Structures are given as structure tokens and as C-alpha cells.
Amino acid sequence: MEDTYARPIDYLRLSVTDRCNYRCQYCMPAEGITKLAHSDLLTLEEMAEVVAAAASLGIRKVRITGGEPLVRLGLPSLVAAISHTKGIEEVAMTTNGSLLSAFAEELKAAGLDRVNISLDTLQPEKFARMTRLGTLSDVFDGIRAAFAAGLTPLKLNVVLLGGVNDEEIPALAELSRRYPLEVRFIELMPMLGASGFGREAYLPCRTVLDRLPALLPDKESGVAQLYRFPDGVGRVGLISPLSHHFCSRCNKLRLTADGHLKPCLHSQEEISVRGLHGDDLIAALQTAITHKPREHGALSWTEPSEAGRRMNEIGG
Ligand code: SAM
Ligand code: SF4
Numbered sequence: 177m178e179d180t181y182a183r184p185i186d187y188l189r190l191s192v193t194d195r196c197n198y199r200c201q202y203c204m205p206a207e208g209i210t211k212l213a214h215s216d217l218l219t220l221e222e223m224a225e226v227v228a229a230a231a232s233l234g235i236r237k238v239r240i241t242g243g244e245p246l247v248r249l250g251l252p253s254l255v256a257a258i259s260h261t262k263g264i265e266e267v268a269m270t271t272n273g274s275l276l277s278a279f280a281e282e283l284k285a286a287g288l289d290r291v292n293i294s295l296d297t298l299q300p301e302k303f304a305r306m307t308r309l310g311t312l313s314d315v316f317d318g319i320r321a322a323f324a325a326g327l328t329p330l331k332l333n334v335v336l337l338g339g340v341n342d343e344e345i346p347a348l349a350e351l352s353r354r355y356p357l358e359v360r361f362i363e364l365m366p367m368l369g370a371s372g373f374g375r376e377a378y379l380p381c382r383t384v385l386d387r388l389p390a391l392l393p394d395k396e397s398g399v400a401q402l403y404r405f406p407d408g409v410g411r412v413g414l415i416s417p418l419s420h421h422f423c424s425r426c427n428k429l430r431l432t433a434d435g436h437l438k439p440c441l442h443s444q445e446e447i448s449v450r451g452l453h454g455d456d457l458i459a460a461l462q463t464a465i466t467h468k469p470r471e472h473g474a475l476s477w478t479e480p481s482e483a484g485r486r487m488n489e490i491g492g
Contacts, residue, residue: 177233179468186236190223191433191491192251193243198272199308200296200318202335202370203487206308212489218435218450220250224257226431226449230459231263233465235429239268240288243433246275252286259287268332270291270492272406273387274310276318280325291322292331292360298348306340325423330357332415335364338379341491350426351411360400360413366480367487381414388412399425429464432489433442437464442472 178184194212217225227238245251257372258269267288273293283430293316295305303312322330334341334348341348347362352359363382364370364377385391385403391412399422400413413489415420430438436446437460447464449457475481483490 177465178190179386179465180467181424181470183299183424183468184234185427185429185465186469187428188227188230188235188237189239189242189426189491190227191431192220192223192245192250192254193217193433194240194283194486196243196244196245196488197274198310200272200294200369201223201308201368202337202364202373204369207307209486209488212434216434218431218433220248220254220257223254223431225453226435226457226461227258228261229292230429230461231261233458233461234263236263237266237268237385238264239270239491241270241419241490242270243329243491244275245269246271246288247280251450252279252282252358255283255286255288258276265291267460270294270328271318272307273315273318273322277314277321277417280318280321280327284383285323288327290331291327292330292333293319293322294335295319295348296335296337297344297441299344306337313386328356332357332359334359334361335490336361336379336383338371338376338383339363340377342343342379342387345384349384349388349391349405349412353405353408354410358400358402358413360415362415362490363418365417365482366475366486368480369486369488373477375477378418379415380417380478382418384412387401391404402436406415418475421471429468429488432485432491434489437461438483438490439468440472441465441490442475442481442483444482453486464476 270292290363391403403412435450
């Protein structure tokens with residue numbers, strides 16, 4: 177289905193939980209969150225029903241996210257239901273990777289095509305500080321497990337944080353020279369959870385090109401501009417929500433774990449699907465698609481997102 181601005185909407189980001197075993201400094205408060213009770217969450221069956229309705233309107237790709245999707249019990253059964261849904265061509269997941277070594281094979285067998293794994297630093301102590309609860313070696317185990325299970329092409333999501341991980345840009349990008357994966361640098365977004373960061377943290381993606389003059393332009397892929405090293409087997413992707421809006425190419429709808437469709441990541445507008453079935457559910461999805469704004473407001477370290485929720489609730 178097309179939205180009001182003739183953009184085909186074929187991609188659903190599905191947040192399966194707001195909970196997480198990490199507390200990344202730019203996403204969640206140190207003490208965690210207490211907002212959603214288990215009874216507030218959609219059941220996995222309800223999520224599968226929303227996906228089926230969305231597929232009937234032209235959604236072709238689903239990305240499972242969170243919170244940390246792998247802390248939601250029964251996730252492989254949801255993956256299986258989505259991958260068997262008529263019209264769905266790709267099921268992907270964004271994860272912090274910490275629990276992936278235990279689930280990679282099962283998820284692949286259930287129909288998961290590929291994963292994006294978040295990895296902002298290669299230094300164990302810094303990783304523990306940035307995630308507050310994480311252990312870097314768990315994520316490396318998850319990356320190995322993803323390759324072994326064939327959850328590829330694999331992408332690593334790196335949020336650029338000036339003064340925190342910018343000196344690691346060469347080391348992180350180097351992974352794409354040596355391994356068949358995409359290292360995606362993402363500009364920090366001024367979400368609720370990122371309010372502790374000052375101007376210096378908000379690095380534009382062109383910093384990556386300044387630091388790595390050897391990178392050659394490749395192609396554009398979705399929201400990422402791709403580059404590669406002349407002798408690299410993988411790619412470097414730049415995702416610039418602040419310095420280059422990509423609203424004109426937006427193809428997404430988002431569903432929060434408590435059952436609210438978000439027409440735009442950076443808007444407070446939400447449309448509830450709780451308790452809706454059949455034609456009512458389809459109508460809610462159509463409303464969300466037609467309510468997608470042409471573009472969102474300015475974002476900068478002084479102009480916060482109007483999302484009204486933290487990233488762990490929306491799913492990024
Ligand atoms: N827990 C999973 C993970 O970390 O991959 C999935 C959910 S997380 C909210 C999805 C993505 O959003 C991650 O790649 C994370 O780094 C990114 N993210 C979270 N807060 C962000 C922010 N303020 N700016 C930019 N990216 C952010
Ligand atoms: Fe958890 Fe992902 Fe948010 Fe980090 S970015 S706190 S891993 S949801």
C-alpha cells in the first residue's frame with residue numbers, strides 16, 4: 177500500500193518487548209524501566225495476527241526488535257508464524273547479540289533470514305560501561321553463531337558517539353575489510369534516553385569518511401549509503417538520520433510491544449491495535465499508513481525527537 181505521498185510501505189518493525197538485559201547509555205536509564213507490565217504486551221499470537229493483516233496490505237519485510245527481542249519467551253514460535261505468513265518475503269532481527277549463541281540455530285530453522293547485531297566498541301571495559309550490564313565476549317559469540325547458522329548477510333550496527341567510540345572508527349570499519357559483513361555507522365538520535373549526551377557526542381556520519389579516505393562509494397541500500405575498502409570483502413554503511421533526512425524514502429511502519437502503530441518514529445501519534453481483529457485491524461493499519469507525515473521535524477542535540485517514548489519501547 178502507498179501512503180499519502182506515494183511512498184510504498186512494505187516494511188514493518190515489530191518491537192516484541194520493551195525489556196532488555198542491557199542498559200545502553202543512549203537508550204535506557206540505569207535503573208531500567210518499569211512501565212509495561214506483562215499484561216500490557218501484545219501476545220505473540222496477537223503480533224502474528226497484526227503481521228498477517230499488514231502483509232495483506234503489502235508489508236513484505238518484518239524486522240523483529242525491542243528492547244532485546246531474545247528476552248521475550250517463545251520468540252522462535254513467533255518467527256515461525258511470521259515466516260509462514262503469506263506475502264512475507266523476509267524476516268530479520270535486530271539484537272544486541274548477547275543471547276544469540278543459544279538461539280541462532282533454532283531461529284534460522286524457524287525461518288529467520290538474517291540479523292543486525294549492535295556493537296559500538298571493540299574494547300571490553302568500554303563495552304561494559306556503555307551497556308552498563310554487557311560482556312563483550314558474549315556478543316562475539318553471538319556473531320560467530322550468526323555466521324555458523326547462516327543468519328546472513330550480517331550487519332553490525334555502530335552508534336557513533338563523539339568522545340566515546342570515534343577513535344575506534346578505523347578498527348570497527350576494518351571488520352568489513354576482513355569479513356563478509358556490513359559495518360553500519362549510525363548517527364546518535366536525540367531520543368528520550370539520549371538526553372545525557374552533549375553536542376560533542378553528535379557526530380555526523382561524514383566523520384567516518386574523513387577518518388577513512390580509502391573508502392570508495394558503493395551503492396545506496398535502503399537508508400544506508402554504502403562504501404567499501406578497495407580490498408574489502410564487506411561494506412561500510414552510513415546511516416545519517418540527523419545530517420541527511422531520509423523521509424522521502426521512508427517505507428516503514430512500527431508496532432510497539434504494547435500494541436501501538438507508529439506512523440513515524442519521531443512523532444507522538446500512535447494508533448492502537450489492541451483488541452482489534454479482521455476488518456478493524458486492517459482499518460487501523462490503513463490509518464497508520466495514511467497518517468505517515470511527509471517528514472519529521474528537525475533533529476539535533478538541541479532539538480529532541482518528538483517520539484514521546486524511549487528507543488527500547490519503539491525498537492529503533
Ligand atoms: N536491543 C537490540 C539492539 O540493541 O540491537 C534491539 C533494539 S535497539 C533499540 C535497536 C537499535 O537502536 C540498536 O542498534 C541501537 O544501537 C539503536 N539505538 C538505540 N538508541 C539509539 C539512539 N539514541 N540513537 C541511535 N540509535 C539508537
Ligand atoms: Fe537494550 Fe538495544 Fe536499548 Fe541497548 S540499544 S539498552 S541492547 S534495547
